Amino acid sequence: MKKPVLVTAVVAACLIVAGLVFFLVQRATAPDPASVPVVGADSHVLDDGGDGAVTVVEFLDFECEACGAYYPVVEDLRATYEGRITYVVRYFPLPGHRNSLTSALAAEAAARQGKFDEMYQRLFETQGEWGEAQESRADVFRGYAADLGLDLDTYDADIADPAVEHRVRADFDAGRALGVGSTPTFFVDGSPLVIERWGDLEAAIEARLPR
Incomplete structure (x- = not known):
């Protein structure tokens, strides 16, 4: 595999991994809808x-x-x-x-x-x-x-x-x-x-x- 192609493949793989990590982190830190009141205490x-x-x-x-x-x-x-x-x-x-x-x-x-x-x-x-x-x-x-x-x-x-x-x-x-x-x-x-x-x-x- 030529070097430019290899670099592109590596970058693409990193982006995919980074995107997956971001998605998992966001999903893990996002509040559970069931725990969010429709009316807040200060609404x-x-x-x-x-x-x-x-x-x-x-x-x-x-x-x-x-x-x-x-x-x-x-x-x-x-x-x-x-x-x-x-x-x-x-x-x-x-x-x-x-x-x-x-x-x-x-x-x-x-x-x-x-x-x-x-x-x-x-x-x-x-x-x-x-x-x-x-x-x-x-x-x-x-x-x-x-x-x-x-x-x-x-x-x-x-x-x-x-x-x-x-x-x-x-x-x-x-x-x-x-x-x-x-x-x-x-x-x-x-x-x-x-x-x-x-x-x-x-x-x-x-x-x-x-x-």
Whole structure:
């Protein structure tokens, strides 16, 4: 065998072995989906229906157009089923969107000042103004923080705090472990919901309400 061919074969074999090792390590270190709760201890609860309520969990990306399209549907359902559902949202910022993580950080910083729901609504209601931008819109989100009456010094410190990004990424990692690959992804009473039509989420809620 000629030397160049031999070198190529060796390199290819090394890559295969390295890839196999990486796969085995990832599989060994990845959390067991059964051990990952759909609702985390620090998950953001928008509505708490109390005991017996249907629990709906949404993994979302504030820049995702599909999430933006579902936002008014979700708000209608929250109003319709107030007191009968517990509605929880978790971050799942998609890497293909420039401001997915940035907007999630803004929401988490707002949450630290008790304004998560307000920032959640503001981000979706204004998505058309900043979504799909190719540059950071952190200044826009800071403006929303000011509008919502947040202490901006505290907001700035929280945005820069690695713990805030860790909190967002923890949701993302939990979502991946639970099989989430796109947004919005809904879980109803712990079970993933496949959305095919606009009314599927409401139908799933109705099916689980006590008769």
